[in-house]
Amino acid sequence: MSNCGSCPSSKSCNKEQSSCGVSNNPKNKINRIIGVMSGKGGVGKSTSTALIAKSLRKKGYKVGILDADITGPSIPRLLGVSNLRANTIDGELHPVISKDHIKVMSLNLLIEDENQPVIWRGAMISNAVKQFYTDVIWGDLDYLIIDMPPGTGDVALTVMQSIPLNGVVMISVPQDMVSMIVSKAVNMVKKMNIDIIGVVENMSYILCPDCGKKIRIFNSNNSRDFLDEMNLNLLGSLPMNSEIGNVSVGIYESDENLDDLFNPIVNNMLNSLNKIENEKYIISTI
Template sequence: MSDCNSCPSNNGCSKDKKSCMIENNPLNNVKKIIGVMSGKGGVGKSSISVLIAKQLKQLGYKVGVLDADITGPSVPRLLGLKGKKTRGNGKEIMPVETSNGIKVMSLNFLMENEDDPVIWRGPIISGAVKQFWTDVLWGELDYLVIDMPPGTGDVALTVMQSIPISGVVMISVPQDLVAMIVSKAVKMVRQMHINVLGVIENMSYITCPDCNKKIKLFSGENTEEFLNKMSLKLLGELPMLSSVSSLSECEHEGISKEVETIIKPIVTNIIKDLEE
């Protein structure tokens, strides 16, 4: 354990300094940590985590991705790292790197077969997530993006208690049920004294190929009403795009121009909020 002064993310942490005791690796210097959360699975949280990391890298930052979704790790595939394995030096675990230098840690790098189920109880899963922070040699990073597990259970709580998160980005889709579940996640994060940076609405619309009109896919709760009710900022809307849904099939590690046009201003807003 250590105090705030020795924490590698002291300057970017939004937690209660009096009560927060963070375990850390003194060899790491992670300046800002972005949690990407939804409260519900299947809304594109992992894909958006990867898009944020890729855009940060394209902007010239040193970036890492921690896949905290232990029972459903998908980050390796989304970053083109299928079949890769991590290694250790006897003390620390070395993250796997993409060819353009994004450092990644996921349970799939430790599994013999990536499709083997993780049949672990909550405390073991929570312990693995903590080790991904304390035992992985992240080194110097400007941003660490954490792909959070769905829900508001043990693992999400462990991440927020054990890692000095600078801010959380919520992922939602325009449906009443999802909005309700995201509301629970927002309240959880705020109770942990962590800043909610805003909401990215995924699968928000499709664009008509003939007239370029935006067509809403869901007739759920009004987004503006939901944001006002929860005092949240809309960081941006992502349409249904084949270049996002087929992200794991892309051979290149950059972002298509179509996606970059949408994700770049979102990431720019996140950076601005974290620096304020």
């Protein structure tokens, strides 16, 4: 049963409650839900999810991460909680809390051996994702970040139909082939009438260790053309370096370089999201 009072999208939703496919746990109060998506794997989607969540947390927001990448969950390792397990208290499932006070739910936090494969059909995977949203006691959150699996399959569709997303952040790299695949994901989001907050361009450049000059590995014109053609907002570009590729709690907390990289991206993300919500409010009052 839909619960409009606890739905993050209630203010911008035109659906009748009887026709809504979203179920909300009345014990949860989540202000905004943001999906992080990519057209393909290997572009840094989960790492970006973790670092966006950490940046939001450092700004003072209450943050959770729902790991919807059921068959390839990496969020527990990125948040430094892979040695912990989620607890059931009085029949209610509670998320694990990281050292920096980010609430986390992932399939790897429910199984004994994280190296064992998840050999499930699509329906079971989709149901698990829905239960991570409806059955987990997230409590009060300013932001719930959903790390979505790559591609445009069942789980991505389930998230968009069953969870009230306020918007999607797309992760890409500046290559023609990747841009073509990401375009499919962008078009899927648009067909589902969900707002795209913007694009984070990963592996965009390398920094010269001597002069600090940005060296573009790929043709930057292709990237600009892709953004213009899809009418997308660039939230920021990330370099190709070992600090991002090997991110962990220890490295992140001791290295301010990652803060410098992700703070502008998160600020742009919040500004873009506020703009989207303000435009919806103006339209609703006309």
